[in-house]
Amino acid sequence: MPHTPVWFMRQAGRSLPEYHKVREGIPMLESCTRPELVAEITLQPVRRHNVDAAIYFSDIVVPLKAIGVDLDIKPGVGPVVAHPIRTRADLAQLRDLTPEDVWYVTEAVGLLTAELGATPLIGFAGAPFTLASYLVEGGPSRTYENAKAMMYGDPELWADLLDRLADITAAFLKVQIEAGASAVQLFDSWAGALAPADYRRSVLHASAKVFDAVAGYGVPRIHFGVGTGELLRLMGEAGADVVGVDWRVPLDEAARRVGPGKALQGNFDPTVLFAGKEAVETKAREVLDAAAGLEGHVFNLGHGVMPSTDPDALTRLAEFVHTETAR
Numbered sequence: 001m002p003h004t005p006v007w008f009m010r011q012a013g014r015s016l017p018e019y020h021k022v023r024e025g026i027p028m029l030e031s032c033t034r035p036e037l038v039a040e041i042t043l044q045p046v047r048r049h050n051v052d053a054a055i056y057f058s059d060i061v062v063p064l065k066a067i068g069v070d071l072d073i074k075p076g077v078g079p080v081v082a083h084p085i086r087t088r089a090d091l092a093q094l095r096d097l098t099p100e101d102v103w104y105v106t107e108a109v110g111l112l113t114a115e116l117g118a119t120p121l122i123g124f125a126g127a128p129f130t131l132a133s134y135l136v137e138g139g140p141s142r143t144y145e146n147a148k149a150m151m152y153g154d155p156e157l158w159a160d161l162l163d164r165l166a167d168i169t170a171a172f173l174k175v176q177i178e179a180g181a182s183a184v185q186l187f188d189s190w191a192g193a194l195a196p197a198d199y200r201r202s203v204l205h206a207s208a209k210v211f212d213a214v215a216g217y218g219v220p221r222i223h224f225g226v227g228t229g230e231l232l233r234l235m236g237e238a239g240a241d242v243v244g245v246d247w248r249v250p251l252d253e254a255a256r257r258v259g260p261g262k263a264l265q266g267n268f269d270p271t272v273l274f275a276g277k278e279a280v281e282t283k284a285r286e287v288l289d290a291a292a293g294l295e296g297h298v299f300n301l302g303h304g305v306m307p308s309t310d311p312d313a314l315t316r317l318a319e320f321v322h323t324e325t326a327r
Helices: 017-023 035-049 062-066 088-093 099-116 128-137 145-153 155-179 196-202 204-215 229-237 251-258 270-274 277-290 311-324
Strands: 071-074 078-081 121-126 183-188 221-225 242-244 263-268 297-301
Touching: 017 035, 035 099, 035 311, 062 099, 062 155, 078 128, 088 155, 099 121, 099 155, 121 155, 128 145, 128 155, 128 183, 128 204, 145 155, 155 183, 155 196, 155 204, 183 204, 196 204, 196 229, 204 221, 204 229, 221 229, 229 242, 229 251, 251 263, 251 277, 263 277, 270 277, 270 311, 277 297, 277 311
Parallel strands: 121 183, 183 221, 221 242, 242 263, 263 297
Antiparallel strands: 071 078
């Protein structure tokens, strides 16, 4: 590539007026099941920001909804589960995911790859720990007391829950890859709530199972979490080719923690986009300087795009990185 690749995970379209226009009146989960709408939303940031990859528009709970889990995404709250998983009997909610359950994903990816041409499409899924947190808590949580209570108090049930979620997640990623996705990302949004010893003992094996399941396809695999500075080496060990880094750890230090053989993705603080052009360029240069010696680097935000971000600031940031790193 003639420059450092740039893309914005995730939902770079959230701040775009054209995104709000096409989504108007359509609930989040429904919008994820309409192939033409998914394709349009996925393409919007590529058109607007000239980023180097398209990020498939979906939500981490889509595969759970597809297998019949009674859940909804409440605006301003997030995913809410009607019957949280607290006992072994509750595991019955989680059957295997088949390609037919998510036919709309196959269709949308087909539409996208036809339209994108040489621009890669990145598929994604939620990691077992983060999905388990939502399922056990019944919704978003700051403390994860129910999930952690199961993890510490009933490790066998916890292991079975994560194992089942690993199978569902792997099946969801396989559908995306087989339909034409050129890379996949596993989002462990809430893994930062764990101490390294707990991650190693109770979570790593499930994420590794997902990465192993898709290894044979030969597509790049990205692993990302928030607040995971203490877990970077372990997240690399789980099997990704690229480790996503949030803004709390500089990339050169992150590379030391992850160890050799991995590329890094990140790690511009999304809030800097509110600070004006000069501050954005200064911070972007800092990220690029810290990335100078890396084995591979994708410039990205250290978390998702905030909905109130000025779209022009994102366009300028992508252009700045392309210009600064032109080879």
